[in-house]
Amino acid sequence: MEDVTDLAGGSVGGESGADRRTGGDRELVERARQGDTEAFGELIGKHRSRARGWAERMTGDPHMADDIVQDALIRAFLHMGSLADTSRFLPWLHRIVRNQANMRLRRGGPHRREKPFASFGTGDGGDRVDWGDLDSVLRHLARTAADEAANDRDPAESLLRKETYETIHALLHCLSEKERGIFQAYFFRQLSPEQIADLYRMTTGSIYTYIHRSRKKLRQEHIRVSLGLSPVRKGGDGLVRHNVLALPEWPAHRSTKTTFMDGIARLLDAIGDRRETAELMGVSLFAFRMKISDRSTFADGIYMFDWKEAFTATMREFGYRAAVLCGQLADSPAPLLGAVERFPVVLPVEESVLPFIRKHLDRGKPLLYFDTSTARPYVHEWSVLYGYDDDRRIVYLTDPAFPEGKTMSYDDVIDNPIRFLAAVEGDPHDRDGTAGTREREADRRRRADRTVRLAVRFAKQGCEYVPMTNYLRYTSGLAAYDRWIGHLRGRHTEPNRYGLGQLAMVYADARRQAADYLRGAPFEGEAMRLTLLASEAYEQAAEALGKLSGAMPFVRTSERLEPDARERCAVHVEQARAFEAAAVGYLEKAIESMGEGITG
Template sequence: MEIHEQSSAGRGLEHREADEARELAERAQLGDTEAFGELIERHRNRAKDWAERITGDPHLADDIVQDALVRAFLHIGSLQDASRFLPWLHRIVRNQANMRLRRGGPYKKEKPFASFGPSNADPDRVEWDDLDSVLRHLTRSAADAALSGQDPAEHLLRKELYETIRSVLHVLSRKERSIFEAYFFKQLSPDEIASMYRMTTGSIYTYIHRSRQKLKQERIRVSLGLSPEKGGSAMVGSKVLKLPEHPPHARSMTTFVDRVGQLLAALGDPRETAELMGVSGFAFRMQISDKATYADGIYMFDWRQTLRTFLGELGYGATMLCGQLAESPVPLLGAVERFPVVLPIEEAVLPFIRRTIDAGKPVLYFDTSASRPYVHEWSLIYGYDDERRLVHLTDAMKPEGKTLSYDDVAENPVRFLAAVEGGREPAVGPPGAVWEEASRRNAAARALRFAADYARNARAYCPMTSYLSYTSGLAAYDRWIGHLRRGPGSPPNRYGMGQLAAVYAEAKRYAAGYLRAVPFEGEAMRLALLAAEAYEQAGEAIGEIASEVPFVRTAEAMAPELCERCAARLEKARNFEAAAVEYVEKSLTLMEKGISP
């Protein structure tokens, strides 16, 4: 009886998992990227096991799974039966693995060097235990074969390959090179190599992976004609900056603003978060995807121009490195589509990081490996270590910070790094407190003008990518409410709802705090205070949504009753914010009559 009950419980669990997988697949087919991400998170290890059983190579299996997941993401709409997601994914992995093997597996059309033995060459000219000697011999043989007319194109390609390998192997340390040679050229197994070096098999895999990454980057460098970097001979440095304490009450879920504030504090210029949110305009922004309640609307703005304008208002300049990685799925494409296409080489980013940190300044960095529940967020790189090949950076969910490898930074599909330059000289004007007060009033008036204009602009940001569109300002409330009232057949994205509600509830509260501190007088100040009260009420209404739909990673769908409650609260918040905008506009009218621009 007990066995039967356990068996029934097991079948019940399997049915629940199958139902959840089917529901996630159906949502993914409708364009729900978070649902697709949840599917992949559940089945990535299984997909790697499939690939490894076919290829017998764990590193090749990683590459195959990555290719398969990209293909699955692009073609999820072709899945006719959502309950068949796993067999469909298995077929994609199998096809990708077989395609790689048909091309020659990890070697493509080149043979492993272990297949070239003494019988293929003049033993008087070649030391077969010396890799450099083997490579010189193979290069000469390929060149001779090309000259003799034996398929010149193929042999010249081989010659180029062997010369490239010779030119890049110098980046490996002595131990890395020995292990690399043993694995790739002598065809020893990781277990055999581990026994030779008295190391664990896992450590050998780590050495092999690290060597592959080094050779890959060096080959790109060589192909671009960049100066070679000798392994072990380059200057090795490290530096870790001490960031000032960043207490919870001073933080913001708008991490673009939060990190700029933390960066300025590290430079000895601490600012109130409400001031930063107001000056940057993020206290007054709201943007919703036209597709669903995805959180990507939070990130849709011109990153470069917004940072320049924001820092300019605070008296600083900025130097930036931006790019999108070639041949890589790029998140938040609508925001980074204007970035140049770049290659994953350390030399494009590490000198910038070293130079900035050596000058005592953290680097603003967009991190696509943020800790859950985030997917990606802005962070600060505040240290580097050349010997360990890693950087130290902040993480929204880890007060103690974390580390990323140099490879992780170079291979980030979105490249956004910025350094704050020294304070800008103030505009020429009369000295003293009177001029300073007038300057603050003008800055506040500009911030409120942005707030009023943004609220009335339903298309504040328009990506070039045609299938991406967003609604902003007061109209964003109507878009958001519409997503919630689509009906049970198309539930909103719960994860996105949680992040949107948390971020925008907090933003409205910061808007209220900023307005209460603007240096206005008389009727203009009274109207600003009324606007602050209305923003506070809007924030409380959205905050009630955040309480019911918390910002957590979950595949749970929103029930129709919950959707309706959230929609009603958004209507309430919209009415309060509409009133706030009217008060802001009236206050500006009074201010602009008495303030020169």
């Protein structure tokens, strides 16, 4: 039995190692063998660092190790069906990594690690090769690959070379004409970036940018070709399409600073379901949420919830189905790790994203998209993606900082380190009025009853969603106010000025939405009176947070807060907490007056 040593020096190939480490992989391996890409992504996440350690020990070169692991994982994905014993996944993966490393190390010559095409030579005869012409080089490489494969004593090496040569046309044709020309000059003609800059009348820095971009595109194209995915080709085949939906006008009074819910409201509005934003904020509980980082006044607490479940539950509450595509990019640092750490690991290939976008837009339905390249003062926010253009390779989307919207390249969408796209499916149960008035009122009463009970529970007990990453900790509910005040008054904590501005802006707006929602709650008698009192208290909490927002506007700044300013901010937060605590007390009494009521 083959014995494989992991990074910690333990055995993973023997019986005890298999029981300890590969036993937990069996279900994932079995699912991956059936074509489950999410299961394969989990396997990558668990074992990529171990595979890289194997490769680096074999080669002594960390850069070469990265390439070897990338190729090994692609081959593992393509050949998962050949793994008969699911308990032997790690030894099987180690064998693939070892074979890939040996193939790389057997390549001789002065350019062993990155061999330029000009160093291949023209062979023993045959047609002349113009090494300054790209197509001539490609034809030569493809032609000689078959001959070398027939004579090579190492079948694995010859197969690798043959596969590489035969796919090189597809790889290079993913570049634009200018990128291709610069790539050809640099790699085939061996010109320096300075010489190429003179040739194209560009700066040397721009040439380096083109080369870097070309490498990135070629790497993505290599993944696509290796996985057997065909890119959409331009021209003559009817596949070049564009579709830009006309979003209804979105007035300021309907918007909310919680962009997750603002996007959902716009998705529903686009398909003719025009609901009040306060209703959506209330029923989804975002009007009542508050979460503050335990480390400082960072704004990341705003995003710490289960995105997929929140979208799905909100859609379900209003009679829709949800379609969600999510993931975190392999080998790419993901912001907001605590929120996306449960997302599957995904590869940066177009075919895993663009069909989802086209499908829903072609049905007349925009998508909720998490944008990590929003304009200042934002860092990342949810936007509405409402159009695509295959010819220009761009999508159209909203941006909180740009009322007119913006465009983004396909490459930027694919390279987004956080993949989150969500769409509405189906029609609401009663949008066409088939449900009777009494039924609809009963449904509104049920939602309101559920909302106030969950709002009280959240205030008292906090949020159930907790990040798995140890160093990420947050405080939620009424206790979040105490944490916030502690950051402002604490001697050993430096409040984050930028995050403070965003927290104040978002939570002030949320409390206004809470007040609006409760004013329209369909209760009666004492329950209605108490709910209106709670609404007034939330309004006052919103005013206190609004004063904080006015004193500390949401701008990109790293300025430090002086002690006096910190204390003034703490007073505003303290006032807001007192009003919200009173609001929660009124809601508790309203629930008591309703008795057990309807809690479904």
